[in-house]
Amino acid sequence: MYQQSKKLLKEQGLAASKKLGQNFLVHRHTAKRIVDYAELSKQDTVLEIGVGLGALTRPLAEAAGQVIGLEADSGIIRLHEEQQGGPEHPDGLPENVQLLHQDVLKANYEELVQRCHGKKLKIIANLPYSISSPFLFQLIEHHEQIDFAVVMLQKEVAQRLLAQPGTKEYGVPTVLLRTVATVKMLMSVGPEEFHPRPKIDSAVIRISFSPLSERAVGAFDHNLLKIVVNSTFGQRRKTLLNGLASSGLLSKDVLRECILQAELLPSVRAEQLALEEFIRLTQVITKHKNQ
Ligand code: SAM
Numbered sequence: 001m002y003q004q005s006k007k008l009l010k011e012q013g014l015a016a017s018k019k020l021g022q023n024f025l026v027h028r029h030t031a032k033r034i035v036d037y038a039e040l041s042k043q044d045t046v047l048e049i050g051v052g053l054g055a056l057t058r059p060l061a062e063a064a065g066q067v068i069g070l071e072a073d074s075g076i077i078r079l080h081e082e083q084q085g086g087p088e089h090p091d092g093l094p095e096n097v098q099l100l101h102q103d104v105l106k107a108n109y110e111e112l113v114q115r116c117h118g119k120k121l122k123i124i125a126n127l128p129y130s131i132s133s134p135f136l137f138q139l140i141e142h143h144e145q146i147d148f149a150v151v152m153l154q155k156e157v158a159q160r161l162l163a164q165p166g167t168k169e170y171g172v173p174t175v176l177l178r179t180v181a182t183v184k185m186l187m188s189v190g191p192e193e194f195h196p197r198p199k200i201d202s203a204v205i206r207i208s209f210s211p212l213s214e215r216a217v218g219a220f221d222h223n224l225l226k227i228v229v230n231s232t233f234g235q236r237r238k239t240l241l242n243g244l245a246s247s248g249l250l251s252k253d254v255l256r257e258c259i260l261q262a263e264l265l266p267s268v269r270a271e272q273l274a275l276e277e278f279i280r281l282t283q284v285i286t287k288h289k290n291q
Helices: 002-011 028-037 057-063 074-083 109-115 129-141 155-161 172-178 222-234 240-245 252-261 275-290
Strands: 045-049 066-071 097-101 121-126 146-154 181-189 202-209
Touching: 028 057, 028 121, 028 146, 028 181, 028 202, 045 057, 057 066, 066 074, 074 097, 109 121, 129 146, 129 155, 129 172, 146 155, 155 172, 155 181, 155 202, 172 181, 172 222, 172 275, 222 240, 222 275, 240 252, 252 275
Parallel strands: 045 066, 045 121, 066 097, 121 146
Antiparallel strands: 146 202, 181 202
16 A cells, blocks of 8 residues: 555656645554444445545445535645546546535535434544644533544654653643543554654544533633643743632632632642543632622
């Protein structure tokens, strides 16, 4: 498959674009392993982000009923459109693949859900490294429309999402993703699995979306939590109180009172707080704001 993807790119006058994060998977068995982790059935419609040369798309089309494939590169779209369907192109994508020329960061999630027959999205992606962060925040924002995402990204980013409080990897995405989903490490993937080879290691994770309130922490204001988390991590070396004061949510004295009422210390750092503690603090701040 390695020679194939190189040959295909050359034949079509395409070069792997660095800007679009084009590191294509080259081993069929690795692509198949990733697809197996999604546990799909023929009843499922699956959304693939970044179709590329179709390394994941083909096993996905075998496992699921339908694949909706998003791709930002017009050259790649053209290549597949020319090759799809006809018997003279045995390497074309299967007929149950619907390609959309689209930048996922500008996607309309309502529309994607409609395309997936009104069902919550099952997402698979070998992500371009450059979009992993905005893409994760997009998933958090649209969490109600997503069932799960099996994604390959930088190993370092995967480690951040799985980090425990008190470590330097623990940060804003770790906490915010945890409010809407659980994250599981599935496998590590080395540079030799791609063409061209990236300089870093990758990992595949599964993000399963389920609202945290169902997991018994009580109701809380998601937007306010976002402000609390962003303001306190934004000033990582500052104390919880000083970071929180920069949010301007309430006066510093009232915020100190809120921290104490949430049974926390004003002198701790944001990275030491578990999600449940951020939520408790948010709930107390909400009460004070409504007074
Ligand atoms: N799925 C293929 C594979 O596993 O070999 C390709 C993966 S490659 C890492 C990422 C793919 O995403 C490329 O084909 C790239 O053109 C596409 N891409 C980059 N940015 C994108 C965006 N914002 N929206 C949709 N696709 C994008």
